[in-house]
Amino acid sequence: MAMAAWKRAGVCLTAAAVVVGLAGCQDGDGGGKKSADTSGSAAQTQNEAAEVLQAAFEKTSEAKSSKVRMTMTMPAGLEGGGTMEMSGVQGWDPAVLDVTMKGSALTAGAPDGPQQTRMIMVDGVMYMDMGAEQAAQMDGKRWMKMDFKAVADASGDPEVQKQMAGGLENMNQDPAQQLALLLGSPNLKHVGPEKVDGVQTEHYKGTLTIEEMVDANKALEGMFSEAEREQLVANMKKTGLKGYDTEVWVDEDDYPAKMVVGMTTAQGTMKMTAHYSDYGAKAEVQAPPAGETFDFMELMKELESLGAGSAA
Template identity: 90%
Template structure:
């Protein structure tokens, strides 16, 4: 496989992990990062009302199980050159599926001559990425790269690696409902005020979570780590310069999130994602590519390793 194709694959994987897996924070004045210390009775009531609104949104979003989604993710220059990735398509949860088209400067960074767009499908714990016609010509017409994360984890034979990769897959399967659940765990949750989003009246909310609070509220991680492993995970995350997470959500009059802004501040800069949701309950008919059009990432690695061993002998 051409090196450019691998770079494009890396960008797609990074984008996928961030878009559907992370609850993050924004730079700026960070209103959500200021703790509401010494709240008066009226302020406390406002927070209670915000909790009630988001609980209602969580219930309806969970029941909807799918929506159309339009996302923009900006990566800092310190992270593989940075750039922007735009995605649009459909996302489903319970079960977790996704079918989106990606484009943007970060996608083209691996190869200026590569495709301007790339399609990504997630289904049954497996990710498929369309590597383009040029790649298909080099792979007997197979243009879809298949990555089975559970199979990759099992292949390592390392229980700790398996646990981390499985946890990462669970995070990637997060959805608007889970993001709302995490926001509800924020002690600094507050109502910002009414705003229009895509021409629709909404109410704007925001809140902050520390690394520890995020792990406590992220149910996808339950049972994956012992107390000692959790403490080590927190320490490792903090070594990267990560201090905490913020989430912002705009809830429409039907109690659905119309927009979410998440991001993550690291030593390399701030990674930020903005998602617009619509058509909740729209059927997410996500299908895997035909087997004859796919090549398995893990099998390809084995073949390359074998060729390398043969050359060495």
């Protein structure tokens, strides 16, 4: 495999990691009360807002899937920085994803690479479509396969394995579970009624410190000792991460229509804006044919055998 193709693969994988990681932090959206309940009235109290979002938690849990249209903006100082647009379908319980991605974060460092790519995630495995040029170089194999558990196991490092397991748990959390993070905010606020994509919604917002986010994240329960939890928080703070600002717009059916999450880092603010629709539509996501895939771990072994001096 030519090194130039590997560079393009690396860019795609970096972008995908950003997408999956942010989706894990931000999938969740809240449901709400009917617009008539609040129109022309005083803003709801924090307890009333929590009740609304709790109702949304329950309603969204039952849906198990939705269409998603997401835009992420990442500071240029971060690897994969730039803008990423993603649209497609996602499902939870079980966690699946089938989306098309495009944007400057995808093409950064590889301007000759594909301008957009498709990503599929199913059974804890991610597949990236590397395009026709890749297929020509790899006997028709255009899909790069990345098995997160296999990557963790191959590291031989218990800490890496634990972190990867936590990451998979986060990806397996459905939007309702992510909404539970927002419910952990001590300062929930009802902003007021707004229209989103032509639909009447109610707008809510809240913030979480790093400590509050870790405490509210059920995926981390039982995985870290108190000392390890403190180290995790310290490591996150070292990156310059200040906390999470979350906004959600809930439609009249108690489903999140839109969500915005901002994360302030030393390099700048990472922002994700997601629009959701068609809740409950079946998410039929299938892995690409085995004959059209090549394994990320095998690729890494190939690169090691080529040595650092291989030319692009």
